[in-house]
Amino acid sequence: MSMFKIFNVSGSAVSAQSQRLNVVASNLANADTVAGPDGSAYKARQVVFTTTPMGGPGTAGVTVSQITEDNTPGRRIHDPKHPQADADGYVTYSNVNTVEEMVNMISASRSYQNNIEVMNTTKSLLMKTLQMGQSN
Template identity: 75%
Template sequence: MSMFKVFDISGSAVSAQSQRLNVVASNLANVDTVAGPDGSAYKARQVVFQTVMMDAQGRAASGEMGDPTGASAGVTVSTVSEDNTPGRKVRDPSHPAADADGYVTYSNVNAVEEMVNMISASRSYQNNIEVMNTAKSLLLKTLQMGQG
């Protein structure tokens, strides 16, 4: 495997974790939203990752690759799925969005789980940046050895 493929692999992971962080931010922004006029509240979203084979240029490869020894794998976001668990209901008959029984339906976002998800995504992002910085440093040292 070429040393330069490290940048493709880590770059795909950084991109995927960035999307994951955006979804977490959206979920956290909607923790306390209530059901709209249609009766449905915001549903938490989760990112689903998928392994993808990369070609020699570091792009996602389609179909079979001719040279299996030069193949490398990256990651991509395959889908962003909604959590279909029901939202939490709070009894508040004075609330304008209360239903006929006096209950207000809030989103199904769990703030604690989302914060853990955010920390995990942030650490993964940082680790992949560190991998790229280390590879860059090693490549620069290799070039310096060739100059001497």
């Protein structure tokens, strides 16, 4: 694989992980929201990745193919005094699991950092190759 293709592959992964981090941030921001006027609460979203060919045999990157909604029911808490409580006195909150989202955030952040490190290492190797060519 050409060293320049490494930038394409790692760059696609950085872009995909950036989108994943944005989705996680949105999920965490809405973790404690209650059902709106339409009766439905915020639903957690998840990023689905797809392998994408990147200009040659054996070279593949990653893209975000879709962002899906988790259809599990939201948390229901009995609080009859809450303005959004239903007829039975329950308030429906989003279905975001903050612990899972924090793990997802750490994983996405580490993947992002690792791909940046791959690009920095590749850049360093290319610079050393150029320096070798100058010394002759």
